[in-house]
Amino acid sequence: MTDFPRSLLTGYDSFMSGRYSGESQRYRTLAETGQKPHTLVVACCDSRAAPETIFDAGPGELFVIRNVANLVPPYEPDGQYHATSAALEYAVQVLKVRDIVVMGHGRCGGIQAALDPMDEPLSPGDFIGKWMGLLRPTAEQIPSTDVMTQSERQTALERVSIRNSIANLRTFPCVRILEEKGRMRVHGAWFDISTGELWIMDSKTGDFIRPTVELPVPTSA
Template identity: 65%
Template sequence: MANLPERLLSGHRDFITGRYVTERDRFRSLAREGQSPDTMVIACCDSRSAPEVIFDAGPGELFVVRNIANLVPPYQPDGEFHGTSAALEFAVQNLKVQNIVVMGHGRCGGIRAALDPAAPPLSPGDFVGRWMSLVAPIVQTLCGNALVTGSERQTALERICIRCSIANLRTFPCVQELERQGTLSLHGAWFDISSGDLWVLDPQTGDFERPESG
């Protein structure tokens, strides 16, 4: 039987003798009483942008779903398999989260792939290509402007996709209703891997701004 990579095993040893010791009561309470996070984060799979690390969150504080480029597809009850939609349904209907944060990040590989639609698929299934086709109309618009540089397109699409995902969240009837009632709030954020800065979407202007340090 193959063992887990040694890095993971040694990491768990450090966890069980370190953080678990100091947070043992919290873990036991979570096991006994279940989870009740007030925030769901929809983030990218990228290993450099883990929400629990960025927001310094403890166990049980965030309900996180991660996919390529932190996309939310539109509401589509067609009987197919929808992982992100299933996680959203559980967070909203079962956990009763009060906030949903769509968090993108700089240098996103999924966004880079979307901006290069002529690139060969990674496999015959072309799962990444198919997934990123959700934003194909936006890509066509961005790539149609020859005055915009490649790096500008990259950052622009990373941020536009956050707005697009928030718009798609509002196609889900349960999200529409709870937002109307004022019991659910939608947020956007963009994380700069290089600097560690977090840019937050202003719901009034649609611009991304760095919150004042407090």
């Protein structure tokens, strides 16, 4: 008797009889020829904001990096362990993605922790505290609750953090050079879990706007 989570086994069974059954040839082709995703998405590890689900992406379409609060650290070739930077390097240098999307989301626990740091770390290593320290200078610039409500402050930092991560992305030579040559595009997006709304960042102003999607006009019979 296995102690593997039953819900995962049930989900796997559904996957094999449903999606995999319908896309088995695609999976076999990807296994033989390798992956060629068109877009890298840097997203939060929050279980409510999965990019593959939000963008209805099929296998092999997205290369996804997920971490607490969808942060991109600055370029630091210091010999330490940098999981996000390593995955970014692989996506750009090996997979040669054309687009990078930094996608934040509403009600992010990591952002909340950056706004209101806990007095006691969760562990002796304080891994979350150190990671969210990347946002500390930015969080300190968000007005206090005397001016904004707590939810307004959080939404503001969630979006400012996306712009901050995009700025850090451009400290990576491989990203900056390709973008300057017009061979790569960098985008920001913010997903509202409660409403399902997607907001995208205007590349010129930095404002977040609702995108207009032009649907195909049905042809008459």
